[in-house]
Amino acid sequence: MEDTTHTQARIAVVDDHEMFRAGVIATLQPYFDIVGQAADVESSIDMIVATQPDVVLLDVHVPGGAEILAKSHPHAPRTAFLALSVSDSAQDVGSVIRAGARGYVTKTITGHDLIHSIEQVSEGYAVFSPKLAGFVLSAFQGAPPDAPAADEPVHDEELDRLSAREQEVMRLIARGYTYKEVASELFISIKTVETHVSSVLRKLQLSNRNELTLWASDRHIV
Template sequence: MTTVVIVDDHAMFRAGVRAELQAQPGTPVEILGEAEDVATAVAAITQHRPEVVLLDVHLPGGGGAEVMRQLGTHDTRFLALSVSDAAEDVIGTIRGGARGYVTKTITGPELVDAIVRVADGDAVFSPRLAGFVLDAFAGSIDVAAVDEDLDRLTEREREVMRLIARGYAYKEVAKELFISVKTVETHMSSVLRKLQLSSRHELTRWASDRRLL
């Protein structure tokens, strides 16, 4: 059995992942615990010493990268499981020490396979995300420039920005991120103000130019 700790700030999402993993026939995955932020993640990983951590990228307390930084050379391997498939998130997380990166659209059987492969020492990415990593290390993406733009936004604003730029309706964004439509509207207004943009159309073009979609 491959032992796992699930780290995500949304309790409903953690419950969903747990249920999906346990629903797979003959699953080789055993869930030892859960955590919701950097502090509880470090504590849970230290206590349980799982083989693999399913790690959210945008985590309260400093993000998934901070969890990996605090644990240092810990034996556990990290598999990022995030709503974001933006280049700078993928690259930053891999630089932080993760062995793989998959998005929350992954199916149950695919997630089980990814966990087992990471536990065995493989690096696991979807083809699109693997391309980001290759491009970054080949110098095709100026990650520093992307980071400078995104530093103006909070982690939640980045999530809202990407979904809106992809054409999601406010209701769809709210459902995806487990927040209210009113909160989505507030974040969207803040994003447009900080980036000095005036419309969804401009936001989509801005994000596309930076390969954030």
């Protein structure tokens, strides 16, 4: 008999990668009522306001992702947002939580854990990966909202030179992912990965991926 314990929760999915979005929806459909999906700011806001979902699973690296949260929340006050990201940087999660998201998980999450996380958020709980829980707890205990975690870098002008997508690629490459693995993780072509890596190395004035790994490790962003 099919498990129907989650079917009352109404879920919307916002992600600009069509194949990833379709895969997530296929994973969630047996457990939740999928009431909408979108890939950009305008259509996401319209969809959220129209459907009033219980939970929006939001890829925070959709261009204008923070804008989606900020502009739709006043018109869908009962909707909770669960952020989904390729990054597990405390700096990234801090900005998203301050914008109003109730939880934050990475795209390495298993289907089972994603279902459980959405269920928890729909019931009013906050959900974070264990690595980020300490940072979030410190923030809620009174640390300055813009203060980095103890093992996180301060504002970095070099990092700011990179676009959001370049930062995603940089973190994966620095963690030892191959170009093919990065392409699969981000649902982009290997050629696009190569282009981003070349741009990252040029902007950071580095020569190769080994130097990139050391650069990222020194800043505690991998």
